[in-house]
Amino acid sequence: MASASTNDIEFRSVTKNYGAVTAVTDINLNVPKGAFLALLGPSGCGKTTCLRMIGGFEQPSEGVVLIDGREMNGVPAYRRPVNMVFQHYALFPHFNVEQNVAYGLRQMRPRLAAAEINRRAAEALEMVRLGSFAKRRIHEMSGGQQQRVALARAIVNRPSVLLLDEPLAALDKKLRSAMQIELQTLQRELGITFVLVTHDQEEALSMADVVCVMSAGRIRQLGTPQEVYDRPADLFVADFVGKTNRIDATLEPDGTTLRLGDGSALAAIARPGLAAGDVIVAIRPEAIRLTRAAVGSTSFAGTVTHRIFLGSSAEYAVTVPGLGDFLVTADRRGMNESHLVEPGEAVFLGFDPDVAHVFPGEASSPQV
Numbered sequence: 001m002a003s004a005s006t007n008d009i010e011f012r013s014v015t016k017n018y019g020a021v022t023a024v025t026d027i028n029l030n031v032p033k034g035a036f037l038a039l040l041g042p043s044g045c046g047k048t049t050c051l052r053m054i055g056g057f058e059q060p061s062e063g064v065v066l067i068d069g070r071e072m073n074g075v076p077a078y079r080r081p082v083n084m085v086f087q088h089y090a091l092f093p094h095f096n097v098e099q100n101v102a103y104g105l106r107q108m109r110p111r112l113a114a115a116e117i118n119r120r121a122a123e124a125l126e127m128v129r130l131g132s133f134a135k136r137r138i139h140e141m142s143g144g145q146q147q148r149v150a151l152a153r154a155i156v157n158r159p160s161v162l163l164l165d166e167p168l169a170a171l172d173k174k175l176r177s178a179m180q181i182e183l184q185t186l187q188r189e190l191g192i193t194f195v196l197v198t199h200d201q202e203e204a205l206s207m208a209d210v211v212c213v214m215s216a217g218r219i220r221q222l223g224t225p226q227e228v229y230d231r232p233a234d235l236f237v238a239d240f241v242g243k244t245n246r247i248d249a250t251l252e253p254d255g256t257t258l259r260l261g262d263g264s265a266l267a268a269i270a271r272p273g274l275a276a277g278d279v280i281v282a283i284r285p286e287a288i289r290l291t292r293a294a295v296g297s298t299s300f301a302g303t304v305t306h307r308i309f310l311g312s313s314a315e316y317a318v319t320v321p322g323l324g325d326f327l328v329t330a331d332r333r334g335m336n337e338s339h340l341v342e343p344g345e346a347v348f349l350g351f352d353p354d355v356a357h358v359f360p361g362e363a364s365s366p367q368v
C-alpha cells in the first residue's frame, strides 16, 4: 500500500494522565520515516509513557497519536505496525533461539508456511549475527547475545516502527558501546523507524539522528545530537546533555555587557530578547582553555584543586576567586602544554565568546 505520510509517527497535542498524575503534557512531535529518534530525559519525565502510547499499551487522555498518517487512538497494540524490545528482553526461557525468534510468525493469521517461517527467522538471526546460534537454549546465551535474540524477534515480522525501552541497560559498559554501534548499523540496514528511550545522554547522542530532550512531561528540545549539544535551548538541556559550567552574571541594560561576580565584564553572545538582570552563563568543560599563562582578553586566574586522569584527556577542577569552581576537560593532544598540570598549580581559564550560552537566571527559568 502506498504510504500515507512522510512522518512515521506524529503526536498532536498529546496529554496523558494516570488518575491525578499528569505524565506528559501537550506533546507535539513528528518523526520522519526511517529516523532514529531518542527520547532522552531523567527518570519520571514521561519517556516510557510516550513510547507506550506509540506501541498501543497506553491511550492518550487528550490529543492524537498517528502512525504513517493513520490515527491510532483506540487501535490495540497487536494491530499496530510496531514492535517493542524491552529492557529485560522478555524471552521465553524454555524455547531455543530460533523458536523465540519465530514465535511471532507462528501466531500470524492467516498462517505462514513452515518454510517461510524458517526462512524469515534465519534471515532475522543473520541480521543480528546469530546465524549459527539457532538451536542454542536461551540460558546458554550471554547477556549481549540475549539482547540480539530479542532484537531478531522484534524485527522478524518487519514492523515499520521498532520501539526500544532502555534496551542496553542490563549490559556492561564495553558491551553497551559495541551494541550501540550494532543497533545503529541495524537501523540503517533495515531502514525502519527506531524510537529509543534512554536516560543516558551518551547513548542518545551516539546512536540517534534526532534527540528529543524531555523533562517533567514536556519536550525541552528536539534536534540533531549536535544541535542539542552545541545549541541547548535552555539551561536544563545544557545541564542534562553533557556537562556544563555555570557562571552567575548580570546582563546590563545595554543588553550586551555581562557583569560577573568578580566585577569583570564578559563578552558573550546573549540571546536576543533576553531581559536585563540575573542571567546564567553556561560553558562546556571542553570549551574552556586551561593554560599556565593568560591568553586573550577573557582569561581568569585560578588554582587547580583536583585532577582526574582519563588517559587521552584529563579533567580538572579549578577554583577561580569570585567566580566559583569550574570543570575543565583538556584533550592531551590538543594541549599546548607538554605535561599534565598538577593540583595546586596556578592556571588561567579562557574561552571564546561564541562558546558561552547565556540563559535567564534561575528565578525566571521554567521549573524542571
Ligand code: ATP
Pocket: 018, 019, 021, 022, 023, 024, 041, 042, 043, 044, 045, 046, 047, 048, 049, 050, 199
Ligand atoms: P523512567 O526513566 O524512570 O522509566 P520515564 O521518563 O520513562 O521514567 P514514565 O514512566 O513515562 O517516565 O512516567 C512519567 C510519570 O508518570 C511519572 O511521574 C510516573 O510516576 C507516572 N506514571 C507512569 N506510569 C504510571 C501508572 N501506570 N500509574 C500512575 N502513574 C504512572
